[in-house]
Amino acid sequence: MSFNCRFAPSPTGPLHIGGVRTALFNWLLARKNNGKFFLRIEDTDKERSKEDFKLQIINSLKWLNIDYDGNEYIQSKNISKHVAAAEELVKKGFAYKCYCSEDEINEQKEKCKKQGIPYVYNRKWRDPKDLKIPKDLKPVIRFKSKISGNTIIKDLVQGERNISNSTIEDFIILRKDMTPTYQLSATVDDHEMKITHVIRGDDHMINSFKQKQIYEAMKWSVPNFAHIPLIHSEKGKKLSKRDNASTINDYIKIGIIPEALRNYLLRLGWSYKDKEIFSLKESIDLFNFEGIGKSPSKLDMSRILSMNETYIKSMNEKDLFKKLIEFSQEFKTKIDESKENIVFKALNFLKNKAKTLEDIYNNSLYIISDNLKISNDDKSLIDKKSQEIISNFITDYEKLSDLNKENLEQIIKNLINKHKTNFKGVGQPLRIGLIGTKFGPGIYDIILSLNKTTVINRLKKIV
RNA sequence: GGUCCCAUCGUCUAUCGGUUAGGACACAUGGUUUUCAUCCAUGAAAGAGGGGUUCGAUUCCCCUUGGGACCGCCA
Numbered sequence: 001m002s003f004n005c006r007f008a009p010s011p012t013g014p015l016h017i018g019g020v021r022t023a024l025f026n027w028l029l030a031r032k033n034n035g036k037f038f039l040r041i042e043d044t045d046k047e048r049s050k051e052d053f054k055l056q057i058i059n060s061l062k063w064l065n066i067d068y069d070g071n072e073y074i075q076s077k078n079i080s081k082h083v084a085a086a087e088e089l090v091k092k093g094f095a096y097k098c099y100c101s102e103d104e105i106n107e108q109k110e111k112c113k114k115q116g117i118p119y120v121y122n123r124k125w126r127d128p129k130d131l132k133i134p135k136d137l138k139p140v141i142r143f144k145s146k147i148s149g150n151t152i153i154k155d156l157v158q159g160e161r162n163i164s165n166s167t168i169e170d171f172i173i174l175r176k177d178m179t180p181t182y183q184l185s186a187t188v189d190d191h192e193m194k195i196t197h198v199i200r201g202d203d204h205m206i207n208s209f210k211q212k213q214i215y216e217a218m219k220w221s222v223p224n225f226a227h228i229p230l231i232h233s234e235k236g237k238k239l240s241k242r243d244n245a246s247t248i249n250d251y252i253k254i255g256i257i258p259e260a261l262r263n264y265l266l267r268l269g270w271s272y273k274d275k276e277i278f279s280l281k282e283s284i285d286l287f288n289f290e291g292i293g294k295s296p297s298k299l300d301m302s303r304i305l306s307m308n309e310t311y312i313k314s315m316n317e318k319d320l321f322k323k324l325i326e327f328s329q330e331f332k333t334k335i336d337e338s339k340e341n342i343v344f345k346a347l348n349f350l351k352n353k354a355k356t357l358e359d360i361y362n363n364s365l366y367i368i369s370d371n372l373k374i375s376n377d378d379k380s381l382i383d384k385k386s387q388e389i390i391s392n393f394i395t396d397y398e399k400l401s402d403l404n405k406e407n408l409e410q411i412i413k414n415l416i417n418k419h420k421t422n423f424k425g426v427g428q429p430l431r432i433g434l435i436g437t438k439f440g441p442g443i444y445d446i447i448l449s450l451n452k453t454t455v456i457n458r459l460k461k462i463v
Numbered sequence: 464g465g466u467c468c469c470a471u472c473g474u475c476u477a478u479c480g481g482u483u484a485g486g487a488c489a490c491a492u493g494g495u496u497u498u499c500a501u502c503c504a505u506g507a508a509a510g511a512g513g514g515g516u517u518c519g520a521u522u523c524c525c526c527u528u529g530g531g532a533c534c535g536c537c538a
Contacts, residue, residue, distance in 0.1 A: 008538085010537080161467080167534090169534090172535085172536055177536080181535090183538095229531095230532070232531080271476055274486045274487080295530095296532085297476090298475080302474080302488060302489055306489080422497095423497050424497070437499090439499040440498075440499070441500090442498090
């Protein structure tokens with residue numbers, strides 16, 4: 001059995017994380033079933049579709065390593081086929097021209113609103129025998145939706161869904177300017193592309209009932225449908241482009257890595273036993289319709305961060321370093337090549353204090369940046385005694401021929417004894433002097449990661 | 464308002480009639496540590512309510528409540 005699916009976003013805004021998850025689910029299933037995964041750009045809304053958004057969508061998928069088969073399929077290039085299908089539906093008696101003006105429709109809507117009854121198009125032109133065709137109006141084409149009976153969809157996620165046909169109005173498939181609407185275009189394209197599985201957000205459920213009628217009217221085989229529950233914002237509503245941290249870029253710019261986001265998204269609305277961490281291969285092997293839940297799930301930033309932390313800690317340091325360099329280049333000041341080696345070596349302790357690439361970057365600023373800024377609060381912690389300790393340290397440190405942790409430990413131990421203090425009494429002023437803040441990596445890690453002259457110069461500045 | 468849907472810790476979820484209702488994140492406490500972290504240990508934390516069905520319901524059915532989606536010549 002073949003398995004063809006697609007992700008079909010409209011380029012009318014940046015792709016948000018809900019769309020990304022829909023794409024991921026489609027892609028996973030296609031790869032698991034040795035099927036095809038296509039990307040279709042639904043750009044039939046000429047007013048709002050933008051090339052930039054199309055590129056953003058493509059780049060978002062690329063960033064997540066979701067690859068699609070063939071080139072992206074541009075829906076607007078196929079409009080003539082959509083129109084032809086509409087004409088065929090009219091010819092076969094499954095669709096008709098409607099000459100209601102927009103004013104007339106709006107009037108009806110108003111009327112319904114006043115009476116408190118739901119508006120449904122009154123099917124005025126479905127049977128036009130007593131009507132005069134107005135000369136000055138261009139018609140729309142409406143689909144002759146079934147009036148009686150029920151339509152059933154055996155949804156792969158939601159189970160059997162049943163709706164009374166009377167609740168579906170005669171929806172428009174061709175606008176008065178002869179351009180196709182979503183219902184028509186999507187159906188024709190899915191048929192043309194031989195899509196076997198339509199996997200999309202639950203907000204499309206009603207559309208599937210409409211589209212199923214088009215398939216049947218055209219005598220096309222109806223694909224399988226799977227409506228996955230939506231992702232809600234922290235406020236519990238459907239995610240919208242206005243919600244902050246909802247586009248991929250919002251995550252890239254704080255240093256979330258794609259593997260972590262993929263794993264997070266995978267587990268949002270889907271589960272496999274108690275398993276939390278899935279390699280790419282495991283995701284493909286294990287992902288299935290059965291594990292997809294029915295209720296919407298909320299976005300949880302702390303979990304994304306935690307997942308990212310897990311991946312940062314476990315990932316190959318060379319790969320991590322590469323990502324860090326790219327991150328610095330794109331969102332910060334690029335790490336200077338002369339510092340790259342030092343940062344790379346420091347990665348083994350830096351990564352343990354980080355949830356994001358941004359955290360690593362910030363924690364490595366003491367290496368990257370040549371002039372440290374010390375806050376007044378921290379400066380005030382360096383008193384006379386501390387300065388004396390640091391001076392002593394400099395002297396001992398300068399004499400050191402062999403730099404290693406044991407030697408440093410010895411120096412600091414001696415200083416603690418000599419000045420009758422504790423580790424903090426020595427470590428804190430050193431840390432402030434070397435990295436500009438009292439929080440940071442272990443003091444030995446700091447000292448050993450910097451070269452000798454840097455250590456001495458920085459410390460001399462505060463004594 | 465109409466149609467459809469959903470309902471287990473704060474969050475993501477496990478359980479497919481019999482469990483001390485499990486895990487993860489977050490949270491709290493304690494320990495390790497050299498600060499912040501990490502790490503380790505421990506803890507608190509859930510079946511919305513009411514009816515059935517059944518020897519037995521979180522699980523099956525109904526109602527209520529709560530939440531959501533859709534109701535465009537947008538997609």
